[in-house]
Amino acid sequence: xxxxxxxxxxxxxQIEEISLGAAAxxxxxxxxHYGELDQRVCYVGVDTMDREFQRRFPDxxxxxxxxxxxxxxxxxxxxxxxxxxxxxxxxxxxxLRNFEQLRTYLxxxxxxxxxxxxxxxxxxxxxxxxxxxxxSIALYRTVPNLVVLTAxxxxxxxxxxxxxxxxxxxxxxxxxPEIYAPGADRLTPLPIETHGTFVIGKAEWVRRGxxxxxxxVGHALRYVLDAVDRLQGKGISVSVINMCSIKPFDAExxxxxxxxxxxxxxxxxxxxxxxxxxxxxEVIAERRLDTYFQRMGIPxxxxxxxxxxxxTRSRVGLTADEVVRRICGMLSAAR
Numbered sequence: 001x002x003x004x005x006x007x008x009x010x011x012x013x014q015i016e017e018i019s020l021g022a023a024a025x026x027x028x029x030x031x032x033h034y035g036e037l038d039q040r041v042c043y044v045g046v047d048t049m050d051r052e053f054q055r056r057f058p059d060x061x062x063x064x065x066x067x068x069x070x071x072x073x074x075x076x077x078x079x080x081x082x083x084x085x086x087x088x089x090x091x092x093x094x095x096l097r098n099f100e101q102l103r104t105y106l107x108x109x110x111x112x113x114x115x116x117x118x119x120x121x122x123x124x125x126x127x128x129x130x131x132x133x134x135x136s137i138a139l140y141r142t143v144p145n146l147v148v149l150t151a152x153x154x155x156x157x158x159x160x161x162x163x164x165x166x167x168x169x170x171x172x173x174x175x176x177p178e179i180y181a182p183g184a185d186r187l188t189p190l191p192i193e194t195h196g197t198f199v200i201g202k203a204e205w206v207r208r209g210x211x212x213x214x215x216x217v218g219h220a221l222r223y224v225l226d227a228v229d230r231l232q233g234k235g236i237s238v239s240v241i242n243m244c245s246i247k248p249f250d251a252e253x254x255x256x257x258x259x260x261x262x263x264x265x266x267x268x269x270x271x272x273x274x275x276x277x278x279x280x281x282e283v284i285a286e287r288r289l290d291t292y293f294q295r296m297g298i299p300x301x302x303x304x305x306x307x308x309x310x311x312t313r314s315r316v317g318l319t320a321d322e323v324v325r326r327i328c329g330m331l332s333a334a335r
Contacts (some may be wrong), residue, residue, distance in 0.1 A: 026154055027116060027175070028052050030161045031086055035060065040084045044075045048088045068093045072101035079111035084165075087115045091124075091133035091174070099139060107145045107170050114164045115172040120150070120218050121269025122303060125312040129302045137217070138274030140172060141247055147171040147200055148247040150218045152192070156244060159198035167200060174218060191225055201248035209237035212327050213257035216267040217243045217276050220318070224267050227323035238327060243276060251283045258289035263330040265294050269318060272297035292334045296326055 028050050034041045035057050042060035043053050046068055054061035060083075064070040068089065075085040087094075094117055095102050106113055117136070124131040140148045147167060151157035153176050164171040192206060206221070207228060216224045221242055228238045239261060241253055257264055264284070266277035277295030284293050298316050305315040313319065 026158055027088070027161075030158065032056060034084075034086070034165055038084065040082060042078055042083050042085050043088070044071055044078070044085045045088045046071045046090070046093075048090075050088065068098040069101050072098045072106050075113045076101070076105040076109065076111055079106070079113045080109065085111075085113045087113060089115055089117045091117045091119050091136050092131065095136060095139045102146075103143050107143050110145045110169050112168050113170050114161075115170070116161075116175060117172060118175045120174045121220070122298075122312050122316075122318075123219060123309050125303075125306055125309050128306060129304060132303055134271040134298055134303075135274070136174065137246055137268070137270050137276055138278070141274070141279065145169055146247065148174075148245075149200065150174045150244050150246060151176045152218060152221050152242055152244070156195050156198065156204075159195060160244065163198045163200055176219065191229070198244065201245050201250060203250040203253040204242040204244050205239065205253070206242050207238065207240040209239040209261065211237045211261060212263045212265065212331055213239040213241060213261045214265050214267055214323070214327070215241045215243055215254070215257070215276065215280055217246065218269065220267050220269045223313075223318065223320040224323055226320040227327070230320065230324050231327055234324075234328075236327065236331065243279075246276070246279070249279050249283070251287070254280055254283040255287055255289060258284065258291035261291070262334045263292040263294075263327070265296060265323070265326055265330060267296045267318075267323060269313065270297055271300060273300055292330055294326060294330060296323070 031043060031050055031053050035053055043050055043062065045063040047063065047066045049063040062074060064074055071087060075087050078085045094115065120133050120136060122132055140146060147169065149160045149164060149171065151160045151173065157176055160173050164173055196204060214224050224240060228240055231238050239257060241257065266280045268276040272295050275297060277297055281293060284291060303312060303316055306312050
């Protein structure tokens, strides 16, 4: 074996994973809370049984094993019988392995089910390419009746969960990153003191600036906010939009950004095709907005060079340094 592959293997073995974080604890707490409030609430998992819910409500706790297609089939049946299934799932296997069941079973019948997924993007990097979630946003956006929400931290996850439970119909919540592998950057507290009211169909303005706007989602906001702090040190004022509602999409906030800043950059930890950047581009094109726009995401490729989350995403250019470089270049070109 050559020296280079050995170095990669050593990096791979040194990954420090956090199997359960604050958001995982919140999920169990919220699940049991709604189970207590409403006898229609039940749990459906894929080898992920929530033990506290099972202890308290054994007749409403179901686990199908590692079988994502069956999971959504069972959830559809329960919802059609009048129950409210809360489905715990892992990306990318939901939606990749059960997209037909999501589309044709659950959403075609507008079932009142709530899906909570984790490990958006490259956070599940240690298991390799098969476990990288590059397509979720693009796929979810194409499914009628489906509401798609994201959360950047534990507080926003709680807000999104409450909003999802009030909505009658299928909802997917893509959970925050602290549920899995943080990487060398660690999971330091985000510079977001508090969130406003969570409203389905509305984005969150995290920062307000006058030079450029970054639209981001989920844990990509971690390196976006780092980059914005660095840009501020260069005298560049940048707005940040957390697109916590992917579907319905807040087109009005994109229009406002186009009118108040010189450039818009979409940053996401998904394939650059079909996801958040594509949604922003659609608004800009259809509303004929006069702004300089770029997408930043995972290039149209598989990510084979693996380390921890920090290393893996750096190999495809998803870093604070790259965000700074992009914004500086866009503003220079926009003058």
